[in-house]
Amino acid sequence: MDLSIFIFCAGVALLILVLIAVCDVSVEGHKRPAPPRIPCPPKLIMAPGMKYQRLTIKAIIRWEQLREKSFSLMDYTDKEDIESLLxxxxxxxxxxxxxxxVFRQVLTDERFMNAMSSDLGRIMEIVDQFRKKTTVSDLGSTEGSPEYIGSIVSTLIMAGLDAHYALNEMELCDLPLYLEAYERKRKEEMEGSRMWTYFTMLPHIDSRKMKNGARDLIIFPWEEEEMRKEAERAIREDAARFEEFMKTKKTDYYGR
Structure with missing residues (x-):
């Protein structure tokens, strides 16, 4: 075969191979991408050793964000509330x-739902042993809507409580302890500030007109509550003494 003919054929074959490769790349680049698919949670979440162990404050805050209500309004007979908590x-x-x-697809399996609910019940029974005989709503204001646990914890964190501990390690039954300590510290600071204000003003005022000392500057709400309780106690004692007086006979005081 003539050498020039051989070179010409080889060049044609190479050109054909290049065109085929370019077409493959072009077709591959125009393929429609597969739609994203979110897999269901693996059912291994309820395998031995992977059961729910604790109810963290972070989980409670997420529940409040998801349900848009205070955790004190949690209804354990409400399917939505339970599924959200799980x-x-x-x-x-x-x-x-x-x-x-997506998670709720797993809950359609009655076995897993029962297992999760059982874990939740066990956790709540353990925590309930250490909880004070108060409701969660007592942690917040008694006026208006119940206070969110997230709001209370955020306040404690800003006051100095370690954020990691508060969100991931602190139990719900421990929250009243830190809240009481925070309230006690806040009262002491406010009362101390009032006292120093009183001492600063003392050289410039007539102290004889301030019979109650620093309290005449301002009375805090908790002091008003203490005064109310003291007044009620005094009334009860007076009423008891009056009842005792009415039960006595005149001869107990006067001779015949």
Whole structure:
């Protein structure tokens, strides 16, 4: 075969191979990407050794954000409330991230739902042993809507409580202890500030007109409550003494 013909054929073959490769790349680049698919949570979440262990404050805050209400309004007979609580406990204790709707697909399996509910009941029974005989709503204001646990914890954190401990390690039954300590510290600071204000003003005022000392400058709400309780106690004692007086006979005081 003539050498020039051989070179020409080889060049044509190479050109054909290049065109085929370019067409493959072009077709591959125009393929429609596969739609994203979020897998369901693996059912291994309820495998032995992977059960729910604790109800953290972070989970409670996530529940309040999801349900848009205070945890004190948690209704254990409400399916939405229970499913939401199981969900936030899952996402705060596991590195996986699934939406609530995806997570609920797992709950359609009655076995897993029962197992999770059993774990939740066990956790609440353990925590309830250490809880004061008060409701969660007592942690916040008694006026208006119940206080959110998230709001209370945020206040304690800003006051100096370690954020990691408060969110991940502190139990719900421990929250009143820190709240009482915070309230006590706040009262002492406010009363101390009032006292120093009183001492600063003392050289410039007639102290004889201030019979109650620093309290004449301002009376705090908790002091008003103490005064009210003291007045009620005095009234009860007076009423008891009056009843005792009415039960006595005149001969006890006067001779015949």
């Amino acid at each position: 969900y936030v406990m899952y996402i705060t204790s596991d590195k996986s991230r699934y939406t609530f709707e």
